[in-house]
Amino acid sequence: MKIALDAMGGDHAPAAAVHGAVWAARDFGLTVQLIGRPEAIEAELAKHATAGLDLPIIPASEIIEMHEHPATAVKNKKDSSMVVAMQLLKAGGSDAFVTAGNSGGALAAALFGLGRIKGIKRPALSTIFPNDSQHGYCFLLDVGANTDVRPEYLVQFALMGYHYANQVLNIPNPRVGLLSTGEEEDKGSMLVQETAPLLKESQLNFIGNVEGKDIPAGLTDVVVTDGFTGNVYIKGAEGVASMIQKMLRREIEKRPLAMVGAVLARGAFRALRTRLDYREFGGGPLLGVNGIVIVAHGRSDAYAIRNAIRVAKQAAEKNIVGVIERGLNESTHGQETGSANE
Amino acid sequence: MKIALDAMGGDHAPAAAVHGAVWAARDFGLTVQLIGRPEAIEAELAKHATAGLDLPIIPASEIIEMHEHPATAVKNKKDSSMVVAMQLLKAGGSDAFVTAGNSGGALAAALFGLGRIKGIKRPALSTIFPNDSQHGYCFLLDVGANTDVRPEYLVQFALMGYHYANQVLNIPNPRVGLLSTGEEEDKGSMLVQETAPLLKESQLNFIGNVEGKDIPAGLTDVVVTDGFTGNVYIKGAEGVASMIQKMLRREIEKRPLAMVGAVLARGAFRALRTRLDYREFGGGPLLGVNGIVIVAHGRSDAYAIRNAIRVAKQAAEKNIVGVIERGLNESTHGQETGSANE
Numbered sequence: 001m002k003i004a005l006d007a008m009g010g011d012h013a014p015a016a017a018v019h020g021a022v023w024a025a026r027d028f029g030l031t032v033q034l035i036g037r038p039e040a041i042e043a044e045l046a047k048h049a050t051a052g053l054d055l056p057i058i059p060a061s062e063i064i065e066m067h068e069h070p071a072t073a074v075k076n077k078k079d080s081s082m083v084v085a086m087q088l089l090k091a092g093g094s095d096a097f098v099t100a101g102n103s104g105g106a107l108a109a110a111l112f113g114l115g116r117i118k119g120i121k122r123p124a125l126s127t128i129f130p131n132d133s134q135h136g137y138c139f140l141l142d143v144g145a146n147t148d149v150r151p152e153y154l155v156q157f158a159l160m161g162y163h164y165a166n167q168v169l170n171i172p173n174p175r176v177g178l179l180s181t182g183e184e185e186d187k188g189s190m191l192v193q194e195t196a197p198l199l200k201e202s203q204l205n206f207i208g209n210v211e212g213k214d215i216p217a218g219l220t221d222v223v224v225t226d227g228f229t230g231n232v233y234i235k236g237a238e239g240v241a242s243m244i245q246k247m248l249r250r251e252i253e254k255r256p257l258a259m260v261g262a263v264l265a266r267g268a269f270r271a272l273r274t275r276l277d278y279r280e281f282g283g284g285p286l287l288g289v290n291g292i293v294i295v296a297h298g299r300s301d302a303y304a305i306r307n308a309i310r311v312a313k314q315a316a317e318k319n320i321v322g323v324i325e326r327g328l329n330e331s332t333h334g335q336e337t338g339s340a341n342e
Numbered sequence: 343m344k345i346a347l348d349a350m351g352g353d354h355a356p357a358a359a360v361h362g363a364v365w366a367a368r369d370f371g372l373t374v375q376l377i378g379r380p381e382a383i384e385a386e387l388a389k390h391a392t393a394g395l396d397l398p399i400i401p402a403s404e405i406i407e408m409h410e411h412p413a414t415a416v417k418n419k420k421d422s423s424m425v426v427a428m429q430l431l432k433a434g435g436s437d438a439f440v441t442a443g444n445s446g447g448a449l450a451a452a453l454f455g456l457g458r459i460k461g462i463k464r465p466a467l468s469t470i471f472p473n474d475s476q477h478g479y480c481f482l483l484d485v486g487a488n489t490d491v492r493p494e495y496l497v498q499f500a501l502m503g504y505h506y507a508n509q510v511l512n513i514p515n516p517r518v519g520l521l522s523t524g525e526e527e528d529k530g531s532m533l534v535q536e537t538a539p540l541l542k543e544s545q546l547n548f549i550g551n552v553e554g555k556d557i558p559a560g561l562t563d564v565v566v567t568d569g570f571t572g573n574v575y576i577k578g579a580e581g582v583a584s585m586i587q588k589m590l591r592r593e594i595e596k597r598p599l600a601m602v603g604a605v606l607a608r609g610a611f612r613a614l615r616t617r618l619d620y621r622e623f624g625g626g627p628l629l630g631v632n633g634i635v636i637v638a639h640g641r642s643d644a645y646a647i648r649n650a651i652r653v654a655k656q657a658a659e660k661n662i663v664g665v666i667e668r669g670l671n672e673s674t675h676g677q678e679t680g681s682a683n684e
Contacts, residue, residue, distance in 0.1 A: 069528065132585050144523055147531040181486055181573040186411065189489040189570045212577030216585035228531045229571055231523040235554030236575050237582045243474050243558035244586055247617060251610035261606030268593035268600040275589060 003312045004094035007036035007044075008063045008081045009101025010300050017100065018044035020305025025053040027306065028313055033094060035060050035081045060084040063101075066298060070104035074112050082106060086113025089291045096292035096312035098283065100300040107145050110289040117321060119328045122146050122153045123288030124160065125227065125295060127234055128169075128281035133218030136275060139165045139174070140215070141287065142227035143234050149226040151195040154178070155202060156328070160287040161222040162204045163327045167318040168285075168311075177210030177220030179229060185209070191226065199224075202331060241276055282307030285315055287324065292316055345654045346436035349378035349386075350405045350423045351443025352642050359442065360386035362647025367395040369648065370655055375436055377402050377423045402426040405443075408640060412446035416454050424448060428455025431633045438634035438654035440625065442642040449487050452631040459663060461670045464488050464495045465630030466502065467569065467637060469576055470511075470623035475560030478617060481507045481516070482557070483629065484569035485576050491568040493537040496520070497544060498670075502629040503564040504546045505669045509660040510627075510653075519552035519562030521571060527551070533568065541566075544673065583618055624649030627657055629666065634658055 003024070007017045018041055021032040031054040034041045038059050045055065062080040064073040074083060085097045086109050099106050103125060116123060126141035141157050142149070158176050165174035178196055180188035185196060188209060199206040210220050212233065225233070252258045262269070274280065282304060283296035292315045296308040345366070349359045360383055363374040373396040376383045383399050404422040406415045416425060427439045428451050441448050445467060458465060468483035483503050488495060500518050507516035520538055522530035527538060530551060541548040552562050554575065567575070594600045604611070616622065624646060625638035634657045638650040 067526075130585075132588060147523060147529075147534075179574055181489060181570055184409075187489075192489075192570075212574040212579075213581030213584070215578065216581040225574075228523055228534075229574055232521055232554040232567075232571055233574060233578050236557065236578055237554075239555030239558040240579045240582045241586060242555070243472075244583060244614070244618070246474060248610065248614050251613040252607060254613075255607070255609050258607040258610040261603035261608075261610075264603030265594060265597070265600040265607065266603075267597050268590065268603075271593040271596075272586070272590050276586070 001313060001316060002031040002033055002094045003309050004033040004035055004058070004085045004088055004097045005305070005309065006081045006085060006097070006099035006101050007034040007041050008060070009099040010296065011298050012301060013100065014040050014044050016300060016302045017305055019048065019302035020309065021055060022048040022050055022053065023302060023306040024309035025055055028310060030309065030313060031056065032309060033058050033088070035085050037061060058084065058088065064105040064109070066102050068102060068105065070102060070108035073102070073105055074108040082109040083113060086110060086291070090114055095316040096294065098294045098296060098305070098308045098312050100296040100298055100305065100308070103144060103295045106293060106295050107286060110286055110291065110293050114289045114291040116288055117290050117325055117328070119332065120156055120288040120324070122149065122156070123286055124157045125284060125286055126161065126164070127284040129215060129223070129234065129237070130276050131216050131218040135169070135171060135221070137281065138215060138218070138221050138223060139169060140223040140225070140230060140234065142225065143230040143284070144227045145286070146226060147228040149191070151191060151198055154191070154195045154224055154226070155198045156288070158199055158202065158204055158206070158222065158224045159327050159331060160324050161224060163323045164285060164287060164320060165222050167323050168314050168320055171221050173205050174221035175207045176204050176222040176224060177207050177214065179223055179225035179233070180209035180211065182211060183209050279304035279307060282309070282311040285311070285320065290321060292320060343655060343658060344373040344375055344436050345651050346375040346377055346400070346427045346430055346439040347647070347651065348423045348427060348439070348441035348443050349376040349383050350402070351441040352638065353640050354643060355442065356382045356386050358642060358644045359647055361390065361644035362651065363397060364390040364392055364395060365644055365648040366651035367397055370652060372651065372655060373398065374651060375400050375430070377427050379403060400426065400430065406447040406451070408444050410444060410447065412444060412450035415444070415447055416450040424451040425455060428452055428633070432456055437658040438636065440636045440638060440647070440650045440654050442638040442640055442647065442650070445486060445637045448635060448637050449628060452628055452633065452635050456631045456633040458630055459632050459667055459670070461674065462498055462630040462666070464491070464498070465628055466499045467628055468503065468506070468626040470626060471557060471565070471576065471579070472618050473558050473560040477511070477513060477563070479623065480557060480560070480563050480565060481511060482565040482567070482572060482576065484567065485572040485626070486569045487628070488568060489570040491533070493533065493540055496533070496537045496566055496568070497540045498630070500541055500544065500546050500548070500564065500566045501669050501673060502666050503566060505665045506627060506629060506662060507564050509665050510656050510662055513563050515547050516563035517549045518546045518564040518566060519549050519556065521565055521567035521575070522551035522553065524553060525551050621646035621649060624651070624653040627653070627662065632663060634662060
């Protein structure tokens with residue numbers, strides 16, 4: 001299996017990307033294709049023991065920066081790591097692509113280079129969100145690809161999320177919840193009120209509307225929402241977790257006894273941090289495009305990149321694109337049969 | 343000053359409501375009018391020392407329950423505590439009203455009984471949100487009154503939030519941020535992209551778009567958003583804080599040394615809990631209706647009710663309805679002058 005990695009993407013590229021690639025190649029026995037500026041990549045590779053590992057460099061001279069306008073950047077930078085990666089993926093030269101770069105850029109490059117899965121109206125960005133369930137996480141989409149959506153897009157997000165959670169995250173018959181302001185059917189925006197009946201009719205395991213507090217509580221396995229709400233939600237959660245950590249540290253530092261206590265409780269704090277650590281989850285797939293693209297956090301360090309490559313491998317092994325295609329055909333077929341019977 | 347209290351509203355009514363009323367009457371030297379079923383209220387009053395306190399009972403035989411459809415309940419239950427309270431407020435028999443009951447019911451009862459402030463298109467529910475700033479909190483609206491909004495509503499929410507934060511929360515020239523998916527002007531939903539230029543033109547201290555993570559980080563004093571996003575956001579934050587607390591407790595309980603540590607760090611944990619405790623903030627005003635209505639959390643205990651009554655007192659002292667009226671006139675006047683000059 002060959003995973004293409006954007007060696008130039010992310011706040012700590014190329015160092016973190018190359019280090020993560022070496023780590024993943026060793027741990028998972030994969031070929032990791034390093035896409036970017038050869039001199040920069042070679043300089044990083046020289047810092048690691050790479051004997052016996054397959055880490056080919058695929059040259060790309062340009063970089064889509066974090067602040068750039070995605071569509072314009074993709075159009076103008078034909079030799080950027082993202083655009084080159086999509087060509088490679090499309091040509092079958094890679095099984096999946098991982099990037100910690102500009103997520104809007106990844107979306108634009110994927111739409112331009114790979115196109116959508118036939119029948120999918122809009123691709124969605126997704127993320128793994130830690131929760132207090134048996135699995136320890138749920139799957140949330142869209143988190144930013146589409147700020148304005150229609151009910152039929154949300155139904156497709158639900159279908160893609162269901163299959164991803166089932167096949168790649170190994171959650172049997174995942175529960176699908178629609179994010180709203182209350183469980184009752186008459187609550188929520190017009191969008192939610194139009195979408196819920198469509199999800200009810202679907203063959204997905206739709207458990208109804210869920211509230212913001214139900215997600216960390218672990219009441220659903222897949223959370224479906226528009227990219228505006230999803231983006232605000234996950235950044236809010238990240239901000240709250242970070243605020244709590246800072247405030248607690250400050251309160252502890254004010255109290256000498258509490259500082260001793262914190263040393264004794266170090267193991268518990270560490271275990272909590274691991275459970276909430278985005279790096280453990282690696283990255284979320286960009287679902288609905290015609291290829292496997294994993295978007296990692298811009299802040300990703302080597303460990304996060306290593307894990308994002310693991311996610312890409314799992315998605316490729318399960319052929320998630322084929323699974324979504326099949327799921328979509330079945331649901332469309334079901335609807336057509338339904339209509340014919342009416 | 344007379345504050346009317348919904349003695350029948352909230353998960354722990356009437357016990358928590360009556361206890362909170364006694365507490366507030368004593369601490370703030372107020373008259374607290376207890377609205378609800380006289381026998382139930384009297385039974386609770388008998389549990390407290392009320393000598394010298396002014397706690398009149400105003401009879402109302404019905405209750406708007408938590409699960410009821412707000413508009414229908416308000417229409418059918420003319421003798422409910424909420425409907426009776428709004429009549430009292432409108433007639434000038436009270437300076438403000440506090441309820442921990444069905445927030446949609448409070449909104450419907452207020453619209454029906456008080457109406458809107460002249461010129462205000464939609465009222466908004468608000469909340470105080472803890473953050474890592476000097477003040478320790480910011481002001482967020484709308485958190486659920488309007489799930490679907492227009493740019494001009496958001497501009498009015500910003501105006502109401504600005505004046506509330508300034509006058510009642512004592513934040514000088516509060517920074518106003520519009521919740522979005524990125525700081526850049528080309529990010530966010532169509533709604534946000536249409537609203538930002540209007541806020542820029544306003545005389546409010548608009549600092550631009552803010553992300554979900556910027557709110558707990560304390561980068562803004564007033565957060566403006568639609569009631570769908572705001573509701574999902576605050577419930578998400580509450581859920582994440584509660585998840586972290588539970589997970590940490592579980593990790594500590596697994597480790598005997600950590601349990602000793604937690605005892606030593608008890609003061610720090612307690613200080614953190616106080617900073618994040620919604621009960622300290624009491625409740626958020628329902629802004630834009632023609633009277634002072636404070637909506638407290640449904641879970642409110644006596645301490646939260648006491649503090650919600652304090653908030654009502656502060657809002658009445660500052661005449662927040664008059665302040666909003668004046669702010670609205672000034673902004674409209676400014677706009678008219680602007681148009682005349684064009």
